Amino acid sequence: MDDGQIIIKSHVEPTSPEGNYILQVEGIHTYIGQFHILENVSFQVPENSITVLLGRNGAGKTTTLRSIMGLANVREGNIVFNNENIARRRPYHIASLGIGYVPEHRAIFRDLTVEENLRIAERKRGDLANRLGFILDLFPDLKRLYKLGGGRLSGGQQQMLAIARALVPENRLLLIDEPSEGLAPVIIEAMIHAIQQLSANSTTVLLVEQNFRMASQLAEDYVIIEEGQAVLSGKMADLVKDTATIHRYLGAA
Amino acid sequence: MTKELVALLVLYYGITTISGGLIFAWRFPQLNRDSLAGAFIGFGAALLGFGVIGLLALWYLTPIKQIAFAGVGELNEERKGAYKIANNVLWGMGAFAFMWILLFLLALNTEPSRFLIVVAGGLYEGMLIFLVAAGLSIIFGLMDVLNLAQGATFTIGAYITWAIYTGLDDWRTTTAGVALALLLGLVIATLSGGVLGFVVERALIRPTYSRPFFQIVLTFGLAEVIRRIIIAQYGTEGRSNINLRLKDGTDTFLTGLFPGTSIQNYWLFMILMGLIMMFGVQYLLQNTRIGIIIRAGVQDSEMVEALGINVRLIFTLVFALGSAVAALGGGVAIGFLPPTPVLGDAFLLQAIAVVIVGGLGSYSGTAIAAMVIGITGRIIGHFAFVEFNAEALGSSAVLLILILVLYVKPTGLFGQAH
Numbered sequence: 001m002d003d004g005q006i007i008i009k010s011h012v013e014p015t016s017p018e019g020n021y022i023l024q025v026e027g028i029h030t031y032i033g034q035f036h037i038l039e040n041v042s043f044q045v046p047e048n049s050i051t052v053l054l055g056r057n058g059a060g061k062t063t064t065l066r067s068i069m070g071l072a073n074v075r076e077g078n079i080v081f082n083n084e085n086i087a088r089r090r091p092y093h094i095a096s097l098g099i100g101y102v103p104e105h106r107a108i109f110r111d112l113t114v115e116e117n118l119r120i121a122e123r124k125r126g127d128l129a130n131r132l133g134f135i136l137d138l139f140p141d142l143k144r145l146y147k148l149g150g151g152r153l154s155g156g157q158q159q160m161l162a163i164a165r166a167l168v169p170e171n172r173l174l175l176i177d178e179p180s181e182g183l184a185p186v187i188i189e190a191m192i193h194a195i196q197q198l199s200a201n202s203t204t205v206l207l208v209e210q211n212f213r214m215a216s217q218l219a220e221d222y223v224i225i226e227e228g229q230a231v232l233s234g235k236m237a238d239l240v241k242d243t244a245t246i247h248r249y250l251g252a253a
Numbered sequence: 254m255t256k257e258l259v260a261l262l263v264l265y266y267g268i269t270t271i272s273g274g275l276i277f278a279w280r281f282p283q284l285n286r287d288s289l290a291g292a293f294i295g296f297g298a299a300l301l302g303f304g305v306i307g308l309l310a311l312w313y314l315t316p317i318k319q320i321a322f323a324g325v326g327e328l329n330e331e332r333k334g335a336y337k338i339a340n341n342v343l344w345g346m347g348a349f350a351f352m353w354i355l356l357f358l359l360a361l362n363t364e365p366s367r368f369l370i371v372v373a374g375g376l377y378e379g380m381l382i383f384l385v386a387a388g389l390s391i392i393f394g395l396m397d398v399l400n401l402a403q404g405a406t407f408t409i410g411a412y413i414t415w416a417i418y419t420g421l422d423d424w425r426t427t428t429a430g431v432a433l434a435l436l437l438g439l440v441i442a443t444l445s446g447g448v449l450g451f452v453v454e455r456a457l458i459r460p461t462y463s464r465p466f467f468q469i470v471l472t473f474g475l476a477e478v479i480r481r482i483i484i485a486q487y488g489t490e491g492r493s494n495i496n497l498r499l500k501d502g503t504d505t506f507l508t509g510l511f512p513g514t515s516i517q518n519y520w521l522f523m524i525l526m527g528l529i530m531m532f533g534v535q536y537l538l539q540n541t542r543i544g545i546i547i548r549a550g551v552q553d554s555e556m557v558e559a560l561g562i563n564v565r566l567i568f569t570l571v572f573a574l575g576s577a578v579a580a581l582g583g584g585v586a587i588g589f590l591p592p593t594p595v596l597g598d599a600f601l602l603q604a605i606a607v608v609i610v611g612g613l614g615s616y617s618g619t620a621i622a623a624m625v626i627g628i629t630g631r632i633i634g635h636f637a638f639v640e641f642n643a644e645a646l647g648s649s650a651v652l653l654i655l656i657l658v659l660y661v662k663p664t665g666l667f668g669q670a671h
């Protein structure tokens with residue numbers, strides 16, 4: 001694995017001194033209807049690590065993820081994934097390049113069984129068979145719920161299923177929107193463990209997380225969004241020490 | 254828990270049907286002439302007789318009672334799911350009970366041969382309604398589009414099959430020739446319906462997804478255009494029935510009466526075609542990848558797209574499929590109903606009612622509602638004929654049922670609140 005990365009590094013023209021960014025958001029302007037929601041948002045996501053998007057309620061975090069996924073109307077700017085501009089492409093195209101999306105509010109399919117919820121995410125035959133062992137190791141609960149209807153799972157179980165679903169195809173980047181929302185601490189621990197596992201498996205994660213403890217435990221890098229603009233970004237290790245900034249942009253944490 | 258409940262229901266209906274049939278066969282031997290009628294009457298009586306016992310057993314043996322008394326608000330997610338299913342099962346039972354009671358009344362009122370005609374007539378009509386409603390229901394569930402051209406597509410299917418079959422008049426020297434000519438007509442009608450659906454979705458529906466009102470106007474207008482084209486081509490008169498006999502007048506398996514009954518063979522053919530489509534589409538929805546995608550898309554098509562699936566392509570395919578099934582319905586109908594420019598329109602209205610009664614977006618609800626409404630319409634038509642000499646009142650029964658259902662369960666019998 002290490003060798004592979006070194007080879008890749010030597011072939012990619014570095015866009016910044018730090019080298020490998022799997023995703024670069026460059027000055028995007030996103031609209032919902034008439035409303036100008038994101039105004040000139042730019043940031044980068046380094047490969048093979050976890051980056052967290054922070055910001056108050058309504059700051060534009062979800063809209064940022066939806067813009068990347070092609071689900072929102074990005075009128076200006078570029079989004080470069082893996083050297084390809086994906087701004088204004090159709091969502092299915094963007095997904096098939098290797099981006100998995102775990103939306104807010106546990107958007108699993110209620111009328112499908114757990115198995116079908118996973119199977120629908122296959123991009124080629126055999127995806128599920130290949131990844132099932134890994135998925136059930138991460139979320140052992142799903143084994144016993146496998147044939148159950150998605151609508152009958154508890155909130156935490158649905159959240160696990162939503163993440164599991166994004167793991168079925170081989171994704172290089174996962175966009176995960178508030179996995180801890182409304183979950184018990186025990187389940188949050190499980191979630192943290194799962195996301196760390198993913199990152200260890202060389203998947204890049206861009207996470208939206210209001211739970212600062214969880215965010216700081218997981219992420220190496222952060223980006224703060226405030227009123228539709230990316231106002232600050234850097235290393236999580238530095239932010240944790242900077243209580244003034246935390247207070248200013250995130251309120252009491 | 255729900256599996257047990259379903260098993261119990263099946264057991265309950267099975268036992269009551271068989272025992273009821275036996276009791277009636279023993280009690281009223283004159284009914285043995287038509288054993289099917291005996292079974293139906295048995296069923297009706299069994300429902301009335303054993304129904305109370307059965308429901309009491311259900312009440313005490315299953316968690317329905319706790320669920321009903323707990324109130325939905327106090328239930329956790331898992332129990333809520335169970336409640337919803339139990340609730341829908343109960344409504345399904347209610348719908349069937351209603352139909353069986355009508356059947357029972359009918360059986361008391363008629364002699365067996367007439368009884369069978371009414372029931373079989375209701376069934377084939379239910380099937381034809383279903384063939385229009387299936388597309389309506391799935392298309393509406395998946396894309397929120399009410400395709401008002403579905404009736405005109407039915408009519409097109411009828412005319413295409415008619416034109417091909419009558420064009421192949423020379424083939425009517427052998428039974429195989431008749432079957433082949435009809436089959437060819439049906440296949441080409443179905444394919445044409447599919448192509449029409451494909452073009453309509455691409456040209457009219459796709460540019461207007463964000464404007465549902467435009468879609469209603471456009472599909473309604475399209476139906477009118479199709480009607481005008483048919484009139485220009487074939488006149489307002491309508492055509493005569495196709496002749497499914499051989500040239501020398503010999504009956505084929507598609508004509509004449511089913512041995513020992515008063516039912517036309519062709520009715521059974523229509524019912525069979527309906528059943529094949531009903532279970533075929535059910536299989537497609539339950540067991541294939543595209544079926545999983547459709548069911549998921551009914552709930553959240555944006556999420557389906559975000560998984561890497563080209564949802565617009567799926568929309569087009571489903572639209573084409575729905576149109577193809579409707580065109581097949583028209584083709585099947587002309588063995589019995591002569592094609593007229595407005596043939597599909599009556600079916601469209603009933604199909605819309607069926608989709609609403611069955612619960613928007615619920616395929617099995619649509620299938621069941623089509624049967625119930627087909628049969629109920631015929632039975633009420635029969636009574637209206639006997640009492641007022643006005644069989645046509647039967648179709649207004651559909652409206653009555655629609656109002657009734659919307660009054661007691663606004664989401665339709667099998668629908669869930671969105």
Ligand SMILES: Nc1ncnc2c1ncn2[C@@H]1O[C@H](COP(=O)(O)OP(=O)(O)OP(=O)(O)O)[C@@H](O)[C@H]1O
Nearest residue numbers: 032033035037055056057058059060061062063064
């Ligand atoms: N449909 C809509 N119409 C108009 N404005 C909208 C719409 N949806 C979202 N917005 C606005 O866009 C802004 C960003 O919303 P977004 O959902 O991205 O916030 P968020 O950072 O994810 O918030 P939260 O932490 O509460 O999930 C908010 O101010 C919101 O009011």
Ligand SMILES: [Mg+2]
Nearest residue numbers: 061062063104
């Ligand atoms: Mg959000």
